[in-house]
Amino acid sequence: MTRNAALTFTPTIHKDIYPAINPTIQPSLSHSGRSILVTGAGRGIGRSIALRYAEASPSTLILAARTSSELDVTEAEILALNLTSPPTIVKLVLDVTDGKAVARAASTIKNDIGRLDVLINNAGYSPEWAPIADGDPEDYWRTWEVNLKGVYLVLHAFLPLLTETHEKTGALVHVLNVSSIGAIVCIAGASAYETSKLAVVRLTQFVQTEYGAKGVLATSVHPGGVLTELSRNVKEIQPFLTDSPNLAGGFFVWLTSQPRTWLGGRFVSVAWDVEELESKKDEIVEGDKLKADVRF
Numbered sequence: 001m002t003r004n005a006a007l008t009f010t011p012t013i014h015k016d017i018y019p020a021i022n023p024t025i026q027p028s029l030s031h032s033g034r035s036i037l038v039t040g041a042g043r044g045i046g047r048s049i050a051l052r053y054a055e056a057s058p059s060t061l062i063l064a065a066r067t068s069s070e071l072d073v074t075e076a077e078i079l080a081l082n083l084t085s086p087p088t089i090v091k092l093v094l095d096v097t098d099g100k101a102v103a104r105a106a107s108t109i110k111n112d113i114g115r116l117d118v119l120i121n122n123a124g125y126s127p128e129w130a131p132i133a134d135g136d137p138e139d140y141w142r143t144w145e146v147n148l149k150g151v152y153l154v155l156h157a158f159l160p161l162l163t164e165t166h167e168k169t170g171a172l173v174h175v176l177n178v179s180s181i182g183a184i185v186c187i188a189g190a191s192a193y194e195t196s197k198l199a200v201v202r203l204t205q206f207v208q209t210e211y212g213a214k215g216v217l218a219t220s221v222h223p224g225g226v227l228t229e230l231s232r233n234v235k236e237i238q239p240f241l242t243d244s245p246n247l248a249g250g251f252f253v254w255l256t257s258q259p260r261t262w263l264g265g266r267f268v269s270v271a272w273d274v275e276e277l278e279s280k281k282d283e284i285v286e287g288d289k290l291k292a293d294v295r296f
């Protein structure tokens with residue numbers, strides 16, 4: 001699939017939040033009573049995801065990142081929304097590549113909150129692009145550590161609480177793993193980032209395969225091309241950074257607002273129009289589309 005084909009899967013392509021995915025407009029996007037965890041919630045796309053979820057009235061919003069001061073800013077922006085039913089905010093100063101710290105965080109959330117309905121693995125890292133022989137091996141591996149090991153460790157620690165929540169409530173629980181359009185293209189110099197994001201797509205498929213019967217619905221998502229600290233340093237992609245981070249925020253809220261089991265284990269882009277995406281449901285399922293498979 002080419003980059004363009006992937007970005008234009010629905011005829012209408014969005015660059016900013018729109019009514020169908022805006023929780024301040026659509027009551028059907030409510031997450032009332034639910035507990036939501038967003039990693040990488042201190043800035044960039046993760047902050048917008050947190051803000052838009054806050055507007056969807058969850059009971060608890062758990063914000064994770066390493067930089068405490070940035071989590072404070074996200075919290076302050078949520079409070080500044082002056083919501084009629086603001087969520088309880090829990091801030092986790094956490095390095096997702098530290099297995100012990102992630103396990104401790106899961107135990108804290110289980111004890112203090114007791115449920116997790118939506119897990120969003122958004123924390124990510126991109127090195128400067130370089131051909132394989134030219135780049136820094138440590139930085140290459142750092143990319144895999146944050147983008148794959150981090151996602152794996154968070155899944156490893158939190159899947160038990162997710163499945164327990166499903167058992168208690170009877171409702172499906174959600175895993176959204178932030179991948180990238182980079183997962184499905186092969187651009188010279190981008191192998192560290194693009195291979196790690198392709199691995200995230202396949203890992204998401206494994207979550208669905210292994211935990212679907214336990215009530216988990218897992219989807220990997222391209223969050224748009226957004227100017228952030230991560231993307232600002234990658235000079236090759238500057239012309240593509242034209243999306244609002246709120247597009248991801250709204251789309252994520254839409255994605256977890258109802259159980260769309262036909263998207264389980266699949267890859268989607270926030271740029272796609274949600275109504276047109278729903279109209280392609282049969283085509284997606286019957287064609288076994290939006291999966292990271294080697295085709296013959």
Ligand SMILES: NC(=O)c1ccc[n+]([C@@H]2O[C@H](COP(=O)([O-])OP(=O)(O)OC[C@H]3O[C@@H](n4cnc5c(N)ncnc54)[C@H](OP(=O)(O)O)[C@@H]3O)[C@@H](O)[C@H]2O)c1
Pocket residue numbers: 039040041042043044045046064065066067068070094095096097122123124125146150178179180181222223224225226227228229230231241
């Ligand atoms: N921006 C784009 O155009 C674009 C396109 C496709 C995909 N994405 C993906 O979208 C996600 C968000 O990226 P962004 O552009 O918003 O980047 P960003 O502004 O740099 O934000 C990244 C977030 O992840 C956190 N993070 C990084 N390493 C971490 C670690 N080891 N442990 C815990 N948290 C960590 C950061 O906080 P701390 O540094 O404080 O930990 C920060 O809150 C990433 O997965 C990225 O790959 C972005």
